Amino acid sequence: MKRAKNDVSKELIIETTLRLIEQNKGLKNVNLRGIAKEIGCAHTNIYNYFNSFDEIIWETLGQILLKMIDHVEVNVVSTANDEEKFYAALEAILEFSLMHPEWYRVVWFESIDGTPTASTAEILVRPMEGLNNLLIKASGGMLTEEKANTVANILHSYLHGEVCKMISDRSPTSCKEETCVRILSNLKQLYRLLIKEEDQ
16 A cells, blocks of 8 residues: 555654564665555655665664663662662663664664765663763762773673573573573673772
8 A cells, every 4th residue: 555655754764664674683684665664654755854875774773772772761760779770670671682783783783885964863862871870860970970980891792692592592502581680790790890890
């Protein structure tokens, strides 16, 4: 069924792209014509909203990060203690990544040509900025922004490695819950070691 031109929107294009990424387990076989076909419009109609396929993917990546940020904020808001908020954020990032492995692949594995728009580029730095802010509060203000960035990068690199193993079925255990408990325990221990090191 053909969709009327005024029924197509930027939001619909992005949501359709997100759905196709999940169906195709990544960007493979996701293209402009496929998005248009799924929506029910001519592929030329999409150019009313985006200049290129790459621009669609950059904006889709930005929307994935915004969805992750929302997921983290929902899980952090009910936690009173600053250190527990930080742990809750790490747990929420892990949970979101495993709920949407195909989206995770787009954020970290897929090569995207071109450059993001200014608004998307601003979104790309928000997750790490948010993590740094939570980390500074969790440390009782002991960490400078620079040191918080270093600690956050180390923690995220460990988390990223573990998520990669899990979504690629390379994890040493098949029990997802058990693996997640181990990862979170390791993150807490690593955090405490890094904070202790900074305190010395």
